[in-house]
Amino acid sequence: MKPGLSAGMLAVLLAGFAFLYVPIGLLVLYSFNSSRLVTVWGGFSTRWYVELFGNEQLLISTLTSLEIALVSASLSVLLGTCAAYSLARTGAFAGRTVFSALVYAPLVMPEVITGLALLLLFVALGIERGFWTVVLAHSTVGMCFATVVIYARLAEFDVALEEAAMDLGATPAEAFRLVTLPICAPAIAAAFLLAFTLSLDDFVLASFTSGPGSTTLPMRIYSQVRLGVSPQINAISTLMISAVAMLLLAAHLLTGRSAQK
Amino acid sequence: MQNNAAAGAGLPARLGRRLVLIVPYVWLILFFALPFLIVVKISLSVQRDGRPPYEPVFELGDGLVALWGGLQKFSTESYAAIFADRIYADAYLSSLWIAALATLCTLAIGYPLALAIARAPRRWRPLLIVLAVAPFWTSFLIRIYAWIVILKDEGLLNHALISAGLIAEPLHIYATQWAVLIGIVYSYLPFMILPLYNALEKQDEALVEAALDLGATPFAAFRQITWPLSVRGVIAGCLLVFIPAVGEYVIPDLLGSSDVLMIGRTLWDEFSTARNWPGAAAVATVLLVVLLAPITAYQRSQLQRKGAGR
Numbered sequence A: 001m002k003p004g005l006s007a008g009m010l011a012v013l014l015a016g017f018a019f020l021y022v023p024i025g026l027l028v029l030y031s032f033n034s035s036r037l038v039t040v041w042g043g044f045s046t047r048w049y050v051e052l053f054g055n056e057q058l059l060i061s062t063l064t065s066l067e068i069a070l071v072s073a074s075l076s077v078l079l080g081t082c083a084a085y086s087l088a089r090t091g092a093f094a095g096r097t098v099f100s101a102l103v104y105a106p107l108v109m110p111e112v113i114t115g116l117a118l119l120l121l122f123v124a125l126g127i128e129r130g131f132w133t134v135v136l137a138h139s140t141v142g143m144c145f146a147t148v149v150i151y152a153r154l155a156e157f158d159v160a161l162e163e164a165a166m167d168l169g170a171t172p173a174e175a176f177r178l179v180t181l182p183i184c185a186p187a188i189a190a191a192f193l194l195a196f197t198l199s200l201d202d203f204v205l206a207s208f209t210s211g212p213g214s215t216t217l218p219m220r221i222y223s224q225v226r227l228g229v230s231p232q233i234n235a236i237s238t239l240m241i242s243a244v245a246m247l248l249l250a251a252h253l254l255t256g257r258s259a260q261k
Numbered sequence B: 001m002q003n004n005a006a007a008g009a010g011l012p013a014r015l016g017r018r019l020v021l022i023v024p025y026v027w028l029i030l031f032f033a034l035p036f037l038i039v040v041k042i043s044l045s046v047q048r049d050g051r052p053p054y055e056p057v058f059e060l061g062d063g064l065v066a067l068w069g070g071l072q073k074f075s076t077e078s079y080a081a082i083f084a085d086r087i088y089a090d091a092y093l094s095s096l097w098i099a100a101l102a103t104l105c106t107l108a109i110g111y112p113l114a115l116a117i118a119r120a121p122r123r124w125r126p127l128l129i130v131l132a133v134a135p136f137w138t139s140f141l142i143r144i145y146a147w148i149v150i151l152k153d154e155g156l157l158n159h160a161l162i163s164a165g166l167i168a169e170p171l172h173i174y175a176t177q178w179a180v181l182i183g184i185v186y187s188y189l190p191f192m193i194l195p196l197y198n199a200l201e202k203q204d205e206a207l208v209e210a211a212l213d214l215g216a217t218p219f220a221a222f223r224q225i226t227w228p229l230s231v232r233g234v235i236a237g238c239l240l241v242f243i244p245a246v247g248e249y250v251i252p253d254l255l256g257s258s259d260v261l262m263i264g265r266t267l268w269d270e271f272s273t274a275r276n277w278p279g280a281a282a283v284a285t286v287l288l289v290v291l292l293a294p295i296t297a298y299q300r301s302q303l304q305r306k307g308a309g310r
Helices: A007-030 A049-051 A056-089 A096-108 A113-123 A131-156 A161-169 A174-203 A204-209 A217-227 A229-261 B002-043 B064-074 B076-086 B086-118 B125-137 B140-151 B158-161 B175-201 B205-213 B218-246 B250-255 B264-271 B277-309
Strands: none
Touching: A007 A229, A007 B086, A007 B125, A007 B140, A007 B175, A049 A229, A056 A096, A056 A174, A056 A217, A056 B002, A096 A131, A096 A204, A096 B002, A113 A131, A113 A204, A113 B002, A113 B264, A113 B277, A131 A174, A131 B002, A131 B277, A174 A204, A174 A229, A174 B002, A204 A217, A204 B076, A204 B277, A217 A229, A217 B140, A217 B250, A229 B125, A229 B140, B002 B175, B002 B277, B076 B086, B076 B277, B086 B125, B086 B175, B086 B264, B086 B277, B125 B158, B125 B175, B140 B158, B140 B175, B140 B218, B140 B250, B175 B218, B175 B250, B205 B218, B250 B264, B264 B277
């Protein structure tokens, strides 16, 4: 007889998920608190949300962040697909070790180092900092995450499928477009979402590489958080959490449907 | 026939394949490798007032004489400062210590959780692992902010504990290294759970059942089967947490007070407050040298995994 889930395991799951979700739940709960004090429940209210939509600076930064995330996630996926394809299909090539080192290092590199290095590069080259320098920074880190996600998918599917297509007369480009790309599509979508989230969430790289006029949302949130606890931040948090929850749900439904096909 | 087709497509195809490799390769060299060389160069420069706030600065049109003059301005004084002032050594050591402690705590919390998910009924697993990683998809700053709200002296935790009559005076956790530790554990937990789950989920449960049938205690079965088979995931998870945690800036800045020394913060202050760019670059270079071994170990572990997977 095989038990479904032992009592101990269930307790571990409950405790673990409580640790992960209680802080987030509290933020959401207190975003509807009409009192300014964190520990006093003053009744249900949406006043912080109303205030939020009157905060023009915040809205502009949100827009900037979304634009940066969109452009850099697209670049990340483009570069990441190329890098993953080369790693998975180009056998041995000169500098392969260096190449994979360059792909894996940014994943763990402390952001202060990457940020400082990129800033010094831009200064040395005389590049004015702004929208595009942030995009560059985010794409560089994002492409490495994208490479790992897409590579995992490429490594597990059978090369014979591509070879069969080419035996049947497809050019390598056609084989890639008609066989490889459709199989990798879910991984590419996941990589895009990952790069998008990383960009939207990044504070350290953005503060090193952004210029006047390209203040991102995390930079605004950061300066507010440093000033102290404010219910407005709870309201932003709740909106961001709901957006992410809906995205994850949509992704789940989409992949679920394609898996059923 | 087929050979002809291949030969016909040969040149553009090979060129395409080259390009597919060269574009990301050049990108990473330009925006990841080259900047580090510049960091090293500036760490050997000297601080000055002006833009940029360091010298020497080389221009393409410089003659040999100017180049030679510039080269002579290089100095190791930033490094000398790091080795002379105890505060830097303290910051490096305390970063390594906090990161190591946080890694152990993350492992202690993440391992049972990953194991429970990996042993849950098969149809629950995808949902459970998504739920365990989902907080990573919400804003990092916001998750840290949540802990400020909870841990402050007048925050939710103290409020709850005092109302329950468990303590009379508020606990001072916020603005100490314990708050920094909690913040790191909380935000890096998904990075630990994912590789652990991947390692544990692949294991054949029959192995443990066989050991139990043969009279092993559950602990012995864990120690001799489950744990050794998951070591690779443990190593990957620990490195994924430890390396970025050493250079963490946001968490000590928001949850720690100014006496919680961490090197990421020292670097930041050096750069933005003191406007000492050579100093910041030297701090970064030394940090990179310190982290070189764990980063190499991480890359090794990733490449090995790929090799084993084939």
